[in-house]
Amino acid sequence: MANHLPVDRLRRGLCTRCRINDISVYNVRKYLSNVGFLYVAVSSGFNIPMKLTCRDCSLAELCLPRALSPDDMEQFETMVDQRPAMARGNFLYQTGDVFGGLYAVKSGSFKTTISASDGEDQVTGFYLPGELFGFDGFDDHYSCSAVALEHSSVCELPLSSIDQLVVKLPNLRRELDRLMAREITTDQSMLLQLSRRTAEQRLAAFLVSLSLRFRQRGFSGTELRLSMSRYDIANYLGLTAETVSRLFKRLKEHHLALVNGRTVIIQDFEALHRQVHGSGGR
Amino acid sequence: MANHLPVDRLRRGLCTRCRINDISVYNVRKYLSNVGFLYVAVSSGFNIPMKLTCRDCSLAELCLPRALSPDDMEQFETMVDQRPAMARGNFLYQTGDVFGGLYAVKSGSFKTTISASDGEDQVTGFYLPGELFGFDGFDDHYSCSAVALEHSSVCELPLSSIDQLVVKLPNLRRELDRLMAREITTDQSMLLQLSRRTAEQRLAAFLVSLSLRFRQRGFSGTELRLSMSRYDIANYLGLTAETVSRLFKRLKEHHLALVNGRTVIIQDFEALHRQVHGSGGR
DNA sequence: CGAAACTTTGACCTGAATCAACTCGGGTGG
DNA sequence: CCACCCGAGTTGATTCAGGTCAAAGTTTCG
Numbered sequence: 001m002a003n004h005l006p007v008d009r010l011r012r013g014l015c016t017r018c019r020i021n022d023i024s025v026y027n028v029r030k031y032l033s034n035v036g037f038l039y040v041a042v043s044s045g046f047n048i049p050m051k052l053t054c055r056d057c058s059l060a061e062l063c064l065p066r067a068l069s070p071d072d073m074e075q076f077e078t079m080v081d082q083r084p085a086m087a088r089g090n091f092l093y094q095t096g097d098v099f100g101g102l103y104a105v106k107s108g109s110f111k112t113t114i115s116a117s118d119g120e121d122q123v124t125g126f127y128l129p130g131e132l133f134g135f136d137g138f139d140d141h142y143s144c145s146a147v148a149l150e151h152s153s154v155c156e157l158p159l160s161s162i163d164q165l166v167v168k169l170p171n172l173r174r175e176l177d178r179l180m181a182r183e184i185t186t187d188q189s190m191l192l193q194l195s196r197r198t199a200e201q202r203l204a205a206f207l208v209s210l211s212l213r214f215r216q217r218g219f220s221g222t223e224l225r226l227s228m229s230r231y232d233i234a235n236y237l238g239l240t241a242e243t244v245s246r247l248f249k250r251l252k253e254h255h256l257a258l259v260n261g262r263t264v265i266i267q268d269f270e271a272l273h274r275q276v277h278g279s280g281g282r
Numbered sequence: 283m284a285n286h287l288p289v290d291r292l293r294r295g296l297c298t299r300c301r302i303n304d305i306s307v308y309n310v311r312k313y314l315s316n317v318g319f320l321y322v323a324v325s326s327g328f329n330i331p332m333k334l335t336c337r338d339c340s341l342a343e344l345c346l347p348r349a350l351s352p353d354d355m356e357q358f359e360t361m362v363d364q365r366p367a368m369a370r371g372n373f374l375y376q377t378g379d380v381f382g383g384l385y386a387v388k389s390g391s392f393k394t395t396i397s398a399s400d401g402e403d404q405v406t407g408f409y410l411p412g413e414l415f416g417f418d419g420f421d422d423h424y425s426c427s428a429v430a431l432e433h434s435s436v437c438e439l440p441l442s443s444i445d446q447l448v449v450k451l452p453n454l455r456r457e458l459d460r461l462m463a464r465e466i467t468t469d470q471s472m473l474l475q476l477s478r479r480t481a482e483q484r485l486a487a488f489l490v491s492l493s494l495r496f497r498q499r500g501f502s503g504t505e506l507r508l509s510m511s512r513y514d515i516a517n518y519l520g521l522t523a524e525t526v527s528r529l530f531k532r533l534k535e536h537h538l539a540l541v542n543g544r545t546v547i548i549q550d551f552e553a554l555h556r557q558v559h560g561s562g563g564r
Numbered sequence: 565c566g567a568a569a570c571t572t573t574g575a576c577c578t579g580a581a582t583c584a585a586c587t588c589g590g591g592t593g594g
Numbered sequence: 595c596c597a598c599c600c601g602a603g604t605t606g607a608t609t610c611a612g613g614t615c616a617a618a619g620t621t622t623c624g
Contacts, residue, residue, distance in 0.1 A: 114470050117559045122474035136470065138463030144470065166455070173448070173455075180462050181420030187469035188396050188418065188425065192404035194476040195520025199612065230571065238477025243612060245572055261571080261621075277399045481580065512603060525580060527604055543589090543603080 053077050062130030062217065063104050064157070067175040075168065079161035082106070085153040092146040092154065099137035101158040105129045108152020109227045111236075112136065112144040123236040124187070126228060128213050135183050149227040194238045202237040203247045204275040207257065211266055222269070226262040335359050344412030344499065345386050346439070349457040357450065361443035364388070367435040374428040374436065381419035383440040387411045390434020391509045393518075394418065394426040405518040406469070408510060410495050417465050431509040476520045484519040485529045486557040489539065493548055504551070508544040 054065050054077045065076050085107070086092065092103060095115060103110075105127050112133060113121045124144055127133045136143045166173040193202055207224075215221030226233070230241040237244070248259040256272055258265040266272065336347050336359045347358050367389070368374065374385060377397060385392075387409050394415060395403045406426055409415045418425045448455040475484055489506075497503030508515070512523040519526070530541040538554055540547040548554065 114474055116474055116478065120474075120478055122470075122478055124470045124473055135463060135466055139460045139467065143467045163452075167449070167452075170445075170449075177462075178421045180459075180466070181417060184417055184462070184465055184469060185421065185425045187466060187473065188404075188406045190473055191406055191469065191476060192396055192398055192402075194473060195517075196398065196402050196404055229569090235477075238473075240613060241571075242573085242614085246612095249572080511601095522581060523603075524582085524605085528580095531604080 054080065057106075059104075059106070059130035059217075064102075064132050064175060064179070065172075067171050068169065069171075072169050072171065076165065076172065079157065079165055081156040081158065083154050083156050085151060086148045088148055088150045088152075090148050092148065093134070093137070093142050094145040095142060097137070097142045099134075099140055099142060099159060101156050101162065102132055102134040103146070103154040103156055104132050106153045106155050109149045110146050110152060110154075111149055111228060111232055112146050114144045121235065123232055126210075126232075126236070129217055131213075132179055135180050138180075149232075199237070199239050199243055199247060200250070201276055202239065203233075203244065203251075204272045206233065206237060207264065207266065208269070208272050208276055211269065222266045224264045224266070226264060336362065339388075341386075341388070341412035341499075346384075346414050346457060346461070347454075349453050350451065351453075354451050354453065358447065358454065361439065361447055363438040363440065365436050365438050367433060368430045370430055370432045370434075372430050374430065375416070375419070375424050376427040377424060379419070379424045381416075381422055381424060381441055383438050383444065384414055384416040385428070385436040385438055386414050388435045388437050391431045392428050392434060392436075393431055393510060393514055394428050396426045403517065405514055406472075408492075408514075408518070411499055413495075414461055417462050420462075431514075481519070481521050481525050482529060482532070483558055484521065485515075485526065485533075486554045488515065488519060489546065489548065490551070490554050490558055493551065504548045506546045506548070508546060 054060055054063070054073060055070075057063065060066060065073050068076055083103075092110065093100065107129055109129070110127045110133065111123050112125045112127070113123050114136075115121045124136075125133065126149070133146065134142070162176070166176065193205060197205070210224055210226075211221045214224055228236075230244050234241045234244045248257075251257040252259060254271075256266075256268045256275075258267060336342055336345070336355055337352075339345065342348060347355050350358055365385075374392065375382065389411055391411070392409045392415065393405050394407045394409070395405050396418075397403045406418075407415065408431070415428065416424070444458070448458065475487060479487070492506055492508075493503045496506055510518075512526050516523045516526045530539075533539040534541060536553075538548075538550045538557075540549060
């Protein structure tokens with residue numbers, strides 16, 4: 001069960017396999033150094049409490065406070081609460097809960113879902129380490145539910161802190177506005193996806209987006225481990241699990257990607273990219 | 283060419299037919315008073331410049347500053363620019379334009395569209411008087427284009443003003459956050475619409491939403507005049523114009539609504555509402 | 565080790581897209 | 595004032611992408 005990650009990230013405590021960024025407290029069994037990469041296998045050791053500052057966090061340059069000066073960062077840190085790790089399938093918040101604050105993924109991953117009156121759910125987003133979510137609650141109550149897709153942990157920025165901080169740190173306000181705008185933009189491009197793209201194009205877009213986000217986080221952009229089920233992917237893309245399964249099969253046949261269970265190896269990123277932006281939808 | 287509206291709205295200058303809220307400067311030809319309603323016919327008189335304060339605006343209780351105290355409102359007013367009226371089909375801003383500010387619809391209506399790399403457009407929203415839009419630009423550049431669907435005018439809240447005001451008026455900041463969150467929420471419920479609902483349900487939801495919004499604005503909730511084409515509606519709902527046309531026909535047959543060109547008379551609101559929330563999509 | 569949850573595969577069906585006429589209404593210019 | 599034109603809207607015939615149902619694998623995890 002080995003995986004690779006850049007040395008400097010390991011030093012600062014990022015584990016790629018389980019994506020928990022407190023690797024220093026983990027039981028590291030074995031590692032091999034190799035041209036800037038280490039192969040590590042990890043086990044157990046979850047839930048060890050440890051106050052990690054934002055400055056030390058391996059996700060610092062991806063996360064909310066990245067726009068802040070060192071001084072501002074210090075103020076910011078004191079307002080952030082680190083939540084205990086959560087098991088897969090647990091809710092961080094549910095539809096209708098009073099807005100408590102925003103959350104940054106520290107490790108693991110989350111999905112947000114909105115539910116129709118008849119019980120049908122729609123997955124509205126997946127969130128990877130360093131990504132901020134919870135904006136759907138800014139209007140007093142969360143309109144979505146957030147569920148951990150695997151063993152995960154988050155940092156919380158409570159509403160009260162936000163109100164205090166945005167006055168003191170105008171940069172933070174701008175950054176929050178920007179992130180919120182980005183949430184709107186991605187939702188809207190999803191609208192375009194869902195109504196104007198074929199199933200094939202949607203899946204390609206999904207893989208391309210995941211690949212880019214993984215790479216940004218220092219993971220491999222070509223070997224991905226999906227933390228969400230076929231059902232979640234299908235639901236997110238407005239398809240059925242069966243269709244997603246068949247599409248994965250087609251990707252294999254066309255040598256665009258190797259898919260085995262939840263492991264995806266992207267063989268031809270360019271081709272996938274072309275498929276997304278390729279001429280016309282349906 | 284007559285239409286009705288509450289007396290108190292007329293005094294404050296709201297015309298229902300053309301939805302221009304400077305009716306006092308219009309040439310009112312004929313009116314009949316009747317149990318709190320007036321029937322008016324209006325003509326010509328567009329583009330007469332007139333500085334209208336937010337406090338006098340008939341949309342005050344719907345628009346952005348509604349959360350402000352009279353004192354705050356006074357500060358707010360000075361920052362709002364009234365833009366000249368625009369003809370149908372003109373762009374207020376286009377994809378890629380540098381973010382200039384947010385816009386509130388004063389009269390008429392707008393659509394926002396996002397365009398795919400291949401030129402295909404997707405309508406992401408329709409905006410009625412009193413509604414605020416332009417949030418898609420908060421991340422430096424507008425990701426959508428905004429087009430006037432009819433003769434329309436807007437109030438502009440420039441970015442520089444926003445930055446100044448949110449510091450002075452915390453209520454305004456909260457209200458902006460709330461509106462932005464609402465934008466996210468409606469986009470996400472559109473995601474659900476597009477991927478989990480049948481064509482019939484989507485159109486029903488569209489009509490229900492329009493009806494409620496018209497009513498909120500003091501217009502009739504049962505007799506609507508659509509300012510957008512079948513193509514726009516279809517595009518917004520992820521359908522084709524042909525399908526929308528057939529669905530309207532079906533609504534007529536089932537006596538749920540009378541549709542004639544761009545005039546819609548809702549006959550059975552409850553039934554439409556049930557259709558939206560009815561058990562299961564597809 | 566075994567149950568439950570997730571995936572894959574196949575056969576079949578259907579809702580909405582596509583393509584192609586045709587109609588209607590409003591504006592224009594002779 | 596009317597003939598013409600053009601874009602918007604309607605209607606019908608046909609097609610097919612992706613949904614549905616069913617049943618057999620395959621992980622995963624207690």
